Amino acid sequence: MVATLHVCITCKAGQPVPEGEACPGARLHAALIAEACPEGVRIVPVECLSACNSGAAVALSRPGSWSYVYGRLEPAHAGDILAGAAAYARSSDGLVPWRERPVVFRKQSLARIPPQEATP
Protein backbone atom coordinates (compact mmCIF):
# COMPACT_ATOMS: atom_id res chain seq x y z
CA MET A 1 0.00 0.00 0.00
CA VAL A 2 1.39 3.37 -1.04
CA ALA A 3 2.10 5.99 1.65
CA THR A 4 0.81 9.48 0.92
CA LEU A 5 2.81 12.60 1.74
CA HIS A 6 0.28 15.42 1.70
CA VAL A 7 1.90 18.83 1.35
CA CYS A 8 -0.03 22.00 2.17
CA ILE A 9 0.60 24.29 -0.80
CA THR A 10 -1.33 27.27 0.56
CA CYS A 11 0.55 27.58 3.85
CA LYS A 12 1.77 31.06 4.73
CA ALA A 13 3.34 29.78 7.96
CA GLY A 14 1.62 32.56 9.87
CA GLN A 15 3.49 35.30 7.99
CA PRO A 16 2.53 37.77 5.27
CA VAL A 17 3.69 36.65 1.81
CA PRO A 18 5.22 39.46 -0.28
CA GLU A 19 3.41 40.23 -3.56
CA GLY A 20 4.60 38.00 -6.38
CA GLU A 21 6.35 35.49 -4.11
CA ALA A 22 5.33 31.88 -3.67
CA CYS A 23 4.04 31.05 -0.18
CA PRO A 24 6.13 28.81 2.13
CA GLY A 25 3.88 25.82 1.44
CA ALA A 26 4.23 26.15 -2.34
CA ARG A 27 8.01 26.52 -1.98
CA LEU A 28 8.20 23.40 0.17
CA HIS A 29 6.12 21.46 -2.35
CA ALA A 30 8.36 22.61 -5.20
CA ALA A 31 11.46 21.50 -3.28
CA LEU A 32 9.92 18.09 -2.59
CA ILE A 33 8.87 17.32 -6.16
CA ALA A 34 12.29 18.47 -7.43
CA GLU A 35 13.84 15.47 -5.65
CA ALA A 36 13.51 11.81 -6.60
CA CYS A 37 10.33 10.42 -5.04
CA PRO A 38 11.10 7.36 -2.87
CA GLU A 39 9.56 4.01 -3.76
CA GLY A 40 6.22 3.47 -2.10
CA VAL A 41 5.57 7.19 -1.57
CA ARG A 42 3.36 9.57 -3.49
CA ILE A 43 3.37 13.34 -2.99
CA VAL A 44 -0.06 14.96 -3.07
CA PRO A 45 -0.62 18.71 -2.80
CA VAL A 46 -3.50 19.81 -0.57
CA GLU A 47 -5.03 23.16 0.34
CA CYS A 48 -4.67 23.64 4.09
CA LEU A 49 -3.74 21.11 6.73
CA SER A 50 -5.13 23.45 9.45
CA ALA A 51 -1.66 23.90 10.90
CA CYS A 52 -1.42 27.48 9.66
CA ASN A 53 0.62 28.84 12.57
CA SER A 54 3.00 25.87 12.58
CA GLY A 55 3.60 25.60 8.83
CA ALA A 56 4.83 24.79 6.37
CA ALA A 57 3.29 21.40 7.07
CA VAL A 58 3.10 17.91 5.63
CA ALA A 59 1.11 14.81 6.62
CA LEU A 60 2.16 11.20 6.20
CA SER A 61 -0.61 8.61 6.08
CA ARG A 62 -1.54 5.19 4.79
CA PRO A 63 -4.67 3.13 5.42
CA GLY A 64 -4.19 0.92 8.48
CA SER A 65 -1.13 2.85 9.74
CA TRP A 66 -0.43 5.64 12.18
CA SER A 67 -0.64 9.10 10.52
CA TYR A 68 1.76 11.94 11.30
CA VAL A 69 1.74 15.69 10.78
CA TYR A 70 4.99 17.66 10.79
CA GLY A 71 5.39 21.41 10.84
CA ARG A 72 7.76 24.38 10.75
CA LEU A 73 9.27 22.89 7.58
CA GLU A 74 11.51 24.68 5.09
CA PRO A 75 12.51 23.78 1.52
CA ALA A 76 15.97 22.82 2.88
CA HIS A 77 14.28 19.94 4.76
CA ALA A 78 13.07 18.30 1.52
CA GLY A 79 15.70 15.55 1.47
CA ASP A 80 15.13 14.63 5.12
CA ILE A 81 11.35 14.69 4.70
CA LEU A 82 11.59 12.27 1.77
CA ALA A 83 14.00 10.01 3.70
CA GLY A 84 11.53 9.95 6.59
CA ALA A 85 8.66 9.24 4.21
CA ALA A 86 10.64 6.36 2.69
CA ALA A 87 11.24 4.85 6.15
CA TYR A 88 7.53 5.22 6.89
CA ALA A 89 6.67 3.51 3.61
CA ARG A 90 8.98 0.59 4.46
CA SER A 91 7.38 0.12 7.91
CA SER A 92 4.41 -2.18 8.35
CA ASP A 93 2.36 0.11 10.60
CA GLY A 94 3.82 3.58 10.20
CA LEU A 95 5.86 3.30 13.41
CA VAL A 96 9.48 3.93 12.46
CA PRO A 97 12.13 3.26 15.14
CA TRP A 98 13.15 6.55 16.75
CA ARG A 99 16.78 6.49 15.63
CA GLU A 100 15.73 5.83 12.02
CA ARG A 101 13.61 8.97 11.91
CA PRO A 102 15.22 12.11 10.49
CA VAL A 103 15.84 14.78 13.12
CA VAL A 104 13.23 17.03 11.53
CA PHE A 105 10.60 14.33 12.19
CA ARG A 106 11.80 13.75 15.75
CA LYS A 107 11.66 17.43 16.64
CA GLN A 108 8.87 18.87 14.52
CA SER A 109 5.95 16.54 14.99
CA LEU A 110 2.70 18.43 15.41
CA ALA A 111 0.53 15.36 16.01
CA ARG A 112 -0.08 11.75 15.16
CA ILE A 113 -3.30 9.77 14.80
CA PRO A 114 -3.72 6.05 15.50
CA PRO A 115 -4.66 3.70 12.65
CA GLN A 116 -8.26 3.91 11.61
CA GLU A 117 -9.92 0.61 12.17
CA ALA A 118 -12.76 -0.18 9.83
CA THR A 119 -15.64 -0.68 12.25
CA PRO A 120 -19.27 -0.94 11.21
Added chain:
Amino acid sequence: MVATLHVCITCKAGQPVPEGEACPGARLHAALIAEACPEGVRIVPVECLSACNSGAAVALSRPGSWSYVYGRLEPAHAGDILAGAAAYARSSDGLVPWRERPVVFRKQSLARIPPQEATP
Protein backbone atom coordinates in the same frame (compact mmCIF):
# COMPACT_ATOMS: atom_id res chain seq x y z
CA MET B 1 -19.21 3.91 10.00
CA VAL B 2 -18.39 4.90 13.56
CA ALA B 3 -16.20 7.97 14.19
CA THR B 4 -13.39 7.52 16.68
CA LEU B 5 -12.46 10.17 19.23
CA HIS B 6 -8.96 9.26 20.36
CA VAL B 7 -8.01 10.91 23.65
CA CYS B 8 -4.40 11.08 24.78
CA ILE B 9 -4.46 9.90 28.39
CA THR B 10 -0.74 10.44 29.06
CA CYS B 11 -0.60 14.11 28.09
CA LYS B 12 1.10 16.41 30.57
CA ALA B 13 0.41 19.45 28.36
CA GLY B 14 4.06 20.43 28.63
CA GLN B 15 3.83 20.94 32.41
CA PRO B 16 5.06 18.99 35.44
CA VAL B 17 2.29 16.91 37.04
CA PRO B 18 2.27 17.06 40.87
CA GLU B 19 2.78 13.71 42.61
CA GLY B 20 -0.49 11.86 43.07
CA GLU B 21 -2.44 14.00 40.59
CA ALA B 22 -3.91 12.76 37.33
CA CYS B 23 -2.26 14.26 34.24
CA PRO B 24 -4.25 16.69 32.06
CA GLY B 25 -4.88 13.99 29.44
CA ALA B 26 -6.30 11.56 31.98
CA ARG B 27 -8.49 14.31 33.45
CA LEU B 28 -9.81 15.20 30.00
CA HIS B 29 -10.57 11.55 29.27
CA ALA B 30 -12.40 11.19 32.59
CA ALA B 31 -14.50 14.28 31.82
CA LEU B 32 -15.38 12.93 28.36
CA ILE B 33 -16.48 9.48 29.47
CA ALA B 34 -18.51 11.02 32.29
CA GLU B 35 -20.84 12.54 29.67
CA ALA B 36 -23.31 10.70 27.43
CA CYS B 37 -21.46 9.48 24.34
CA PRO B 38 -23.12 10.75 21.14
CA GLU B 39 -24.52 8.28 18.63
CA GLY B 40 -21.99 7.21 16.04
CA VAL B 41 -18.98 8.14 18.20
CA ARG B 42 -16.68 5.94 20.24
CA ILE B 43 -14.11 7.27 22.70
CA VAL B 44 -10.78 5.45 22.65
CA PRO B 45 -7.90 6.23 25.03
CA VAL B 46 -4.43 6.33 23.49
CA GLU B 47 -0.95 6.88 24.84
CA CYS B 48 0.51 9.96 23.16
CA LEU B 49 -0.77 11.83 20.14
CA SER B 50 2.63 13.52 19.76
CA ALA B 51 1.12 16.89 20.51
CA CYS B 52 2.78 17.07 23.93
CA ASN B 53 3.35 20.82 23.99
CA SER B 54 -0.15 21.57 22.71
CA GLY B 55 -2.12 19.17 24.90
CA ALA B 56 -4.36 17.92 26.20
CA ALA B 57 -5.22 16.61 22.75
CA VAL B 58 -7.85 14.55 20.96
CA ALA B 59 -8.10 13.23 17.40
CA LEU B 60 -11.26 12.65 15.40
CA SER B 61 -11.08 10.17 12.56
CA ARG B 62 -13.11 7.77 10.45
CA PRO B 63 -12.05 5.71 7.43
CA GLY B 64 -12.64 7.69 4.23
CA SER B 65 -13.04 11.02 6.04
CA TRP B 66 -10.83 13.97 6.94
CA SER B 67 -9.11 13.50 10.32
CA TYR B 68 -8.65 16.31 12.85
CA VAL B 69 -6.43 16.87 15.88
CA TYR B 70 -7.39 19.44 18.51
CA GLY B 71 -5.25 20.69 21.37
CA ARG B 72 -5.00 22.89 24.46
CA LEU B 73 -8.14 21.17 25.74
CA GLU B 74 -9.45 21.22 29.31
CA PRO B 75 -12.02 19.03 31.10
CA ALA B 76 -14.46 21.97 30.88
CA HIS B 77 -14.45 21.54 27.09
CA ALA B 78 -15.87 17.99 27.30
CA GLY B 79 -19.42 18.92 26.30
CA ASP B 80 -18.28 20.99 23.33
CA ILE B 81 -15.84 18.29 22.20
CA LEU B 82 -18.62 15.70 22.22
CA ALA B 83 -20.97 18.06 20.36
CA GLY B 84 -18.26 18.57 17.74
CA ALA B 85 -17.65 14.83 17.52
CA ALA B 86 -21.39 14.26 17.03
CA ALA B 87 -21.48 16.79 14.16
CA TYR B 88 -18.45 15.06 12.63
CA ALA B 89 -20.17 11.68 12.95
CA ARG B 90 -23.27 13.03 11.19
CA SER B 91 -21.21 14.40 8.26
CA SER B 92 -20.49 12.26 5.21
CA ASP B 93 -16.82 13.19 4.83
CA GLY B 94 -15.74 14.71 8.15
CA LEU B 95 -16.12 18.26 6.84
CA VAL B 96 -18.52 20.03 9.19
CA PRO B 97 -19.76 23.50 8.12
CA TRP B 98 -17.77 26.15 9.99
CA ARG B 99 -20.67 27.62 11.95
CA GLU B 100 -21.72 24.15 13.15
CA ARG B 101 -18.32 23.52 14.73
CA PRO B 102 -17.95 24.32 18.42
CA VAL B 103 -15.71 27.31 19.07
CA VAL B 104 -13.09 25.07 20.67
CA PHE B 105 -12.78 23.18 17.35
CA ARG B 106 -12.64 26.40 15.31
CA LYS B 107 -9.89 27.90 17.42
CA GLN B 108 -7.86 24.94 18.67
CA SER B 109 -7.20 22.83 15.60
CA LEU B 110 -3.64 21.55 15.56
CA ALA B 111 -3.88 19.83 12.17
CA ARG B 112 -6.10 17.92 9.81
CA ILE B 113 -5.29 15.10 7.39
CA PRO B 114 -7.13 14.39 4.12
CA PRO B 115 -9.04 11.13 3.70
CA GLN B 116 -6.82 8.13 3.13
CA GLU B 117 -7.59 6.70 -0.24
CA ALA B 118 -7.03 2.99 -0.54
CA THR B 119 -4.50 2.82 -3.37
CA PRO B 120 -2.59 -0.29 -4.34
